[in-house]
Amino acid sequence: MANGTTYKTCGCRDAATGKQLGKKCPKLRRAGGGGERWSSTHGKWAYQLELPPHADGRRRTPLRRHGFATLEDAEAELDHARGLLALDEDPHTRRKVCELMLSVLKDTRALPTVDEVRRKVRTHQDLDRTVTVAEWMAEFLKRKKRIDPTTRRSYETHVRLYFVPYLGNIRLDRLRVSDISGMFDAIEEFNDVIAAARASDDPQERAKVKYRKPVGPATIHRIRATLRHALNVAIKQDRLIDFNPAAVVELPPVTRPKGLVWTEERVTRWRADHAVNRAAENQRRAGRAVDVVNVYLSTARPSRVMVWTPEQTSAFLAYARRHRLYALYRLIALRGLRRGEAVGLRWPEVSFTAGTIGVNWQITQLCWTPVQGKPKTEASDRVIAADAETLQILKQHRTRQGKERLKAGEDWIDSGFVFTDEHGRPLHPQHVSDQFSWLCYEAELPPIRLHDLRHGAASLMLAAGVELKVVQETLGHVSSTFTRDTYTSVFPEVAKAAAESTAALITTPRSAMRSKMS
Incomplete structure (x- = not known):
């Protein structure tokens, strides 16, 4: 019994007592051929196997499994169970394997595979823990x-x-x-x-x-x-x-959207599509107010990442000059700050003497809730240079904020942030994006996301001849490869000038060519 045994059993009951006969049923065997043989039509095969005792030495109920159609099936599972118990000679491990066997049988009505349990034993996994x-x-x-x-x-x-x-x-x-x-x-x-x-x-x-x-x-x-x-x-x-x-798991590759510039041709096509979409939206929402900005933003664009030309960026900044957040949008457009970094900028980090701005804080959104914290990476925690005009605009912004402080009186909250509402409270990041969309719409410019101003800042710096390493550090990226692959778009006029400059290197005057040939 220690190594297990197979036998045949059935569900017949004793006529007098009503108890199941089990393996004592006389129909399970039949006489003939010089000896007793198992019936091929009555009963099912089963096996019984002694299991390791409990940790305190108490005998464990043997493992009994029945319902097998053939003797070979019963012997195969008995060998399977023996193989599981023989995986490790350590008594503690054998008990754990036994408990795992019983647990899996209860859940699935099948024994765990030997290879699966062998891996668990070899890697010292917790055998008696089943976690979903x-x-x-x-x-x-x-x-x-x-x-x-x-x-x-x-x-x-x-x-x-x-x-x-x-x-x-x-x-x-x-x-x-x-x-x-x-x-x-x-x-x-x-x-x-x-x-x-x-x-x-x-x-x-x-x-x-x-x-x-x-x-x-x-x-x-x-x-x-x-x-x-x-x-x-x-x-x-x-x-x-x-x-x-x-x-x-195999997943389709992620391709970063290619940043495209709003050229004249693309703007012309967009304006035509925008007119059609706006008319369709007005017709669909007949009798209801239409959010013109959402219609404007929902118009199909050549790419999810669109970049304004230098002229379009200048037009936006000229239109936004009277807005109280003009200095914020200028910082993003020229220095490439992230939205959260611009909203999280604090006055102690602005040095008018050195002409620098420390990007040491950010305000991001957790669903809708603003969350203040440090920049996203070590490279994002940086100091950037600011041009003289931007510094002057920041001084004007600080003067305006001082006036708002006087007007608010006791309601003013001294938060220390550069960009606040009229009571000194830090701005909600989404408010900055919403205001930007309104300004773009009112300025009649093709739509871009606020984050696309950051893309445009990288392109502007490269078009101005700024080295890629400097652009990387200004944007707060860990590597220049990421900067080049993700944030740079070549303006048409820059590409044209580069082509002409390249062609000029090999252009030979006809007179010089004739003299050489003669």
């Missing part, structure tokens, strides 16, 4: 105590919207590449649902996806990165798994 993906994600978030609020919010969003709904019920040690690929397929399908609902004429259908946006390729990769990180923690810290399926 949802349970591990909750534990993962608890442990991430030293991350900034925006990163935490990103992790929480990925867990809530994707990991728990699509993968949550799967045991962590049984999470497969196909499960994760299925999750991403479902996300793509929901993108189609969002697009269809937004295009619907039914207000109720549009309301269902009011707060949901299609998930783009870059976000897909961030979701995978979060899952990969969480599973790596499960491998390295808790040894719950020994393989990270998220690391090998």
Whole structure:
């Protein structure tokens, strides 16, 4: 019995007592051929195997499994169970393997594979711990105590919207590449649902996806990165798994949108499209007020990243000159500050004597809530030079802020920020973007995002002959490669001048050519 045994059993009952006969049923065997043989039509095969005792020495109930159609099937699973118990001779490990076997049998009605348990034993994983993906994600978030609020919010969003709904019920040690690929397929399908609902004429259908946006390729990769990180923690810290399926899931590559300049031809096409879209929007919303800025911003553009020409940037700054945030927009347009860095700028970091500005703080959004903190990377924490006119404009802005302080009186909040509302409170980042969109619309310029002013600043600096390394440090990038690949757009006139200069190097006057030939 120690090595296990096989036998046949059935569900017949004793006519007198009503008890099951089990393996004592006379129909299980039949006489003939000189000896007793098993019936081929009655009963099912089973096996019984003694299990290691409990830690305190108490005998454990033997493992009994029945319902096998053939003797070979019963013997195969008995050998499987023996192989699991023989993976390690250490009594403690054998008990853990035994408990894992019983747990998996209870959940799946099948034994775990020998290779799976062997890996767990070899990597010293916790054999008696069964954790679902949802349970591990909750534990993962608890442990991430030293991350900034925006990163935490990103992790929480990925867990809530994707990991728990699509993968949550799967045991962590049984999470497969196909499960994760299925999750991403479902996300793509929901993108189609969002697009269809937004295009619907039914207000109720549009309301269902009011707060949901299609998930783009870059976000897909961030979701995978979060899952990969969480599973790596499960491998390295808790040894719950020994393989990270998220690391090998194939995703379409992310291509950064190519920055394009608003040339005259592109502006002409955009104005035609804008007129058509505005007319269609007015017709669709007949009898209701139309948000002209949203219509203006929703017009199709040649690229998601569009850059103004130097003339268009000058026109914007000339129009925005009377706006109270003019100095902020000028800093972004010429020095390439991020929105959060511009909003988070403080007066102690502005040196009119040295002509420099310290970018040491930022205000970002956590959903809608503004969050103050340090810049996103060490390279982002920097000091940049400012031109004389910008410094003069900042002085004028400080004078205007002083007047607002006097007007507000006791309601003024001395926050120390360069850009505030009329009561001294730091600005909400979205307010700055909204004001920028209004100014672009009123100035009748082709639409760009506020962040595109930063793209334009890089292009302006390169067009002015500034070295790439200086542009990188001004923008606060870790590498110049990222600066070159992401933020630089060549203005048409600069490209034309470069072509003419190159051609001039090999242009030979005809007179000189004739003299050489003669």
